[in-house]
Amino acid sequence: MPGRIAMLAMLLQSALATTAAPTVPADVGTRINALGRQLDELRVEFDALLHTAGMAPDAPGRLQIFHGYMGVFIIAFLTTLLATPLMRRLALANGIVDRPLEARKIHKTPTAYLGGLAVYLGILFAVLFTYTAPWHGMVTFHASAHDAGALPGGVSIWIVIGMTVIMACGLIDDVMGIHPRAKIAGMLFAAAALATQNIGVRVAAGVMIPAAKALGFETTIVGAEETLLLLIPIPGGTLFSVDLVYWVGTAIIAVFVLGACNASNLIDGLDGLLSGTTAIANAGLLVVALGLAARDDGVLDAPRIVLCLGVLGACLGFLPHNFNPASIFLGDAGSLLLGFCTIVIVLTLGDTGRTDLVLAGLIIYAIPIIDTCLAIVRRKLAGKRISDADDQHLHHMLKRALGVKGAVLSLYAIAAGFALLGIGLSDGKARVTYALTLVFAAFIGVTAFKIAGRNAEAARTAAPDPSRSPAAEGDKPASSPPPATPARPA
Numbered sequence: 208m209p210g211r212i213a214m215l216a217m218l219l220q221s222a223l224a225t226t227a228a229p230t231v232p233a234d235v236g237t238r239i240n241a242l243g244r245q246l247d248e249l250r251v252e253f254d255a256l257l258h259t260a261g262m263a264p265d266a267p268g269r270l271q272i273f274h275g276y277m278g279v280f281i282i283a284f285l286t287t288l289l290a291t292p293l294m295r296r297l298a299l300a301n302g303i304v305d306r307p308l309e310a311r312k313i314h315k316t317p318t319a320y321l322g323g324l325a326v327y328l329g330i331l332f333a334v335l336f337t338y339t340a341p342w343h344g345m346v347t348f349h350a351s352a353h354d355a356g357a358l359p360g361g362v363s364i365w366i367v368i369g370m371t372v373i374m375a376c377g378l379i380d381d382v383m384g385i386h387p388r389a390k391i392a393g394m395l396f397a398a399a400a401l402a403t404q405n406i407g408v409r410v411a412a413g414v415m416i417p418a419a420k421a422l423g424f425e426t427t428i429v430g431a432e433e434t435l436l437l438l439i440p441i442p443g444g445t446l447f448s449v450d451l452v453y454w455v456g457t458a459i460i461a462v463f464v465l466g467a468c469n470a471s472n473l474i475d476g477l478d479g480l481l482s483g484t485t486a487i488a489n490a491g492l493l494v495v496a497l498g499l500a501a502r503d504d505g506v507l508d509a510p511r512i513v514l515c516l517g518v519l520g521a522c523l524g525f526l527p528h529n530f531n532p533a534s535i536f537l538g539d540a541g542s543l544l545l546g547f548c549t550i551v552i553v554l555t556l557g558d559t560g561r562t563d564l565v566l567a568g569l570i571i572y573a574i575p576i577i578d579t580c581l582a583i584v585r586r587k588l589a590g591k592r593i594s595d596a597d598d599q600h601l602h603h604m605l606k607r608a609l610g611v612k613g614a615v616l617s618l619y620a621i622a623a624g625f626a627l628l629g630i631g632l633s634d635g636k637a638r639v640t641y642a643l644t645l646v647f648a649a650f651i652g653v654t655a656f657k658i659a660g661r662n663a664e665a666a667r668t669a670a671p672d673p674s675r676s677p678a679a680e681g682d683k684p685a686s687s688p689p690p691a692t693p694a695r696p697a
Contacts, residue, residue, distance in 0.1 A: 267349055267350070267501060268501060269494070269497035269498060269500075269501055272349045272497050272500050272501060272512070273493075273497055274347075275346065275347030275348065275349060276346060276347070276348075276512050276513065276516055277516075278336060278345040278346050279333045279336060279337060279346060279512075279513055279516040279517060279520070280333075280516040280517075280519060280520040281520065282329075282332050282333045282336045282520070283329040283330060283332065283333035283516065283517045283518075283519070283520025283521045283524065284329070284520035284521070284523055284524040285524065286325075286328055286329040286332045286333070286521075286524065287325050287326055287328065287329030287520070287521040287522075287524030287525050288524035288525075288527070290324075290325040290328050290329065291322060291325040291524070291525055291528045291535060292528070293325075294319070294321040294322060294324050294325045294535065295319045295321070295322075295528070295534060295535045297321060298319035298320050298321040298535070299319050303319065303320045303321055303381060303382055304317040304318060304319050304320060305317065305318050305319075305320060305536055305538075318533060318534070318535065318536055319534070319535045319536065320381045320382075320535070320536055320538035320540075321378075321381070321535070321538065321540070322525060322528070322529060322535040322536050322537045322538060322540075322541050323374060323377055323378065323381070323537045323538045323539070323540030323541025323542065323543075323544055324374070324378060324540055324541075325521075325524075325525060326482075326521045326522070326524075326525050326537065326541050326544060326545065327370065327371075327374045327540065327541075327544055329517070329520060329521030329524055329525075330370065330514075330517040330518060330521050330544075330548060331367065331370070331371075333513065333516065333517035333520060333521070334360070334362050334367060334513060334514075334517060337358075337359055337360030337362065337513050338358055338359055338360065338362075339359075340359045340360065341359055346359075346360070348360065348509055349500050349501075349508070349509065350503075351500075351503050351508060351509070352503055353503065353505055353506040353508070354506060360509055360510060360513050361506065361507065361509045361510040361513075362510040362513050362514065363404045363406065363510065365400040365401065365403055365404050365406075366400070366401070366404075366406065366510075366514070366551060368397075368400050369396075369397030369398075369400040369401060369547065369551070370397075370544060370547060370548065372393050372396050372397050372400075373393060373394065373397050373468065373543050373544055373547045374540050374541075374543070374544045375393070375540075376389065376390045376393035376394070376539075376543065377390070377538060377539035377540035377541070377542065377543040377544065378538070378539075378540040380538075380539045380540075381538040381539050381540055390539075390543075391465065394464050394465050394468050394543075394547075395461060395464075395465070397464060397547060398457075398460045398461040398463075398464040398465070399457075399461075401460050401464070401551065401554065402456075402457040402460050405453075406460075406507070406551065406554060406555060406558075407456065407459065407460045407463070407551075407554030407555065407557065407558075408452070408453055408456035408457060408460065409432070409452075409456060409557055409558055409559065409560050410456055410459050410460075410554060410557035410562060410565050411452050411455040411456035411459055412432075412433070412434065412452050412456070412557075412560040413557060413560040413561060413562030413563070413565075414562055415435060415451065415452055415455060416433055416434075416435070416452070416560070419435050429450065434450055434451070434452040434453070435450075435451040435452055436448045436449065436450060436451070437449040437451050460554060463550050463553070463554060464547060464550055466550075466576075466579070467546040467547065467549060467550035467553075467572070467575070468542075468543045468546040468547055468550075469546070469579065470546060470575035470576055470578070470579040471485070471542045471543065471545050471546030471549070471575050472539060472542040472543060472546065473575070473578060473579055473582060473600065474574065474575045474578050474579075474600070474601075474602065475536075475537055475541075475542040476600055476602050476603065477531070477602045477606060477611055477614060477615050478529060478530055478531035478532065478533035478611060478615065479526055479529045479530035479531060479533065479615050480602055480614075480615050480618060481537060481541075481542055481545060482522045482525050482526045482529050482537065482541075482545070483522070483526055483530075483615065483618075483619050483622075484574050484575070484618060484619065484622040485518065485522050485545045485549060486518075486519055486522035486523055486526065487619060487622040487623050487626055488549060488571050488572045488574075488622060488625075488626060489515050489518045489519040489522065489549060489552070490515075490519055490626065491571040491625075491626030491627070491629055491630055492511075492515050492549070492552050492553070492556075492568060492571055492572075492629075493512065493515035493516065493519060494630050494633075495556065495564065495567060495568070495571075495629070495630060495633040496508070496511040496512045496515050496552070496556075497512065498633065498634070499511070499556075499564075500512060504558075504559060505558050505559045506558070507555045507558045510555065511552055511555045511556070514548060514551060514552050514555075515552055517548075518545065518548045518549065518552075522545070525537070525541075530615075531611045531612050531615065546575070549572055550572075552568065553565060553568030553569060553571075553572060556568045563632065563633075563637065564633055566632065567629040567630070567632040567633040567640075568629060569629075570625055570628050570629040570632060570640070570644050571625055571626045571628075571629030571630070572625075573622075573625040573629075573644070573648065574601075574618060574621060574622050574625065577601070577648055577651055577652065578600055578601045578602075580652075581600075581601070581652060582599075582600060585599060601618065601651070602614050602615070602618060605617050605618065621651070624647065625644070625647070628640050628643055628644050628647070
């Protein structure tokens with residue numbers, strides 16, 4: 208079949224060469240040029256189908272693409288591995304430590320913060336390593352028909368800016384404290400930075416465009432992208448257009464960034480838990496990203512791989528220092544950063560309108576999402592504020608039954624299970640994946656609520672009832688001595 212396409216292209220070229228002759232009528236030349244453009248479009252579509260089906264003779268596989276980007280992982284791993292002890296010394300020298308003043312905390316001695324800064328340096332250096340690839344040649348970018356952007360590797364500078372703002376907000380909170388509204392403002396700024404580059408905006412298109420067509424609404428092509436425009440008449444007889452897909456997508460970005468950053472922060476409650484589960488999630492996202500790159504899905508294929516490898520390498524470089532017993536913690540700087548980077552990767556999966564891939568990414572990152580949802584519902588049912596801390600998270604329940612290491616390893620296994628489900632969904636096994644994910648998540652949720660309810664009931668039973676106290680009933684304490692009798696003189 209590819210040979211036939213090539214032969215047809217050769218015939219077309221010879222036909223187009225005849226259009227320069229003055230004896231060819233203008234309308235015939237126009238038709239030939241139009242057919243030539245149609246043939247070019249068909250050839251591009253045909254090549255894309257060959258890549259999708261894995262039938263292209265020169266289509267690289269996932270492993271081959273991974274080898275080209277291996278240097279990104281090594282830089283992130285080594286940078287974080289070597290920077291973490293330095294951050295620990297810096298934290299101890301300046302008193303930036305987490306003191307176990309609350310009963311729900313598992314560590315018994317003050318432990319250094321600033322681990323998040325080491326993770327940030329690992330991810331940052333990995334991205335900078337791709338920027339300098341033309342000079343050192345240690346990164347081989349996969350062949351693509353799409354323009355990756357001005358910077359080698361294609362990672363937008365706005366993603367780096369968003370990472371920096373998120374990490375800085377968490378770092379200030381670790382060192383001196385910061386108002387929650389200021390942290391939220393930093394997260395929203397990072398989300399706006401993504402929206403300026405349309406990173407994640409097209410997630411809404413995968414739902415809104417099909418729904419609009421089903422309801423009979425007309426769509427519009429703007430900048431080669433199909434979208435929905437809301438036309439608002441303004442004085443003067445003109446119309447003001449609002450791109451609904453863009454603004455809904457921007458709102459989705461804000462919700463995703465806020466949710467992921469706070470979800471990662473909530474689950475960071477045991478030694479090595481967040482860094483390990485994030486590493487597993489990014490390994491699953493990497494498999495999906497490599498599959499998309501092998502099919503040449505879009506302009507964000509290379510940046511997606513770079514971010515996955517950067518986060519994966521940084522987490523694995525930090526994990527030896529953070530696994531129980533931990534010598535350093537991520538702090539808010541690290542937990543917020545890892546949540547932001549992971550959700551950025553998930554959002555990029557929908558760059559071409561593939562909302563199903565975004566769902567696959569959310570399934571891969573399901574542990575923090577499920578734990579956060581359970582915490583919100585649990586606290587609402589108990590009449591508490593959402594921000595009130597408690598010891599009823601998934602990791603707390605597992606710790607009471609299995610110990611710290613047992614709980615962490617169990618959650619690693621659950622995270623790996625969700626990663627496999629997400630990969631299955633990205634490979635087209637939708638119905639089976641949705642069914643298994645529903646069963647898996649429901650089992651975790653019901654079990655967590657059952658254990659939390661049992662603990663709450665036990666606490667109520669053990670607490671004394673003030674209405675039945677002896678003082679409330681007007682009786683004397685049972686242990687009170689009888690009145691003393693005066694002694695008679697001898």
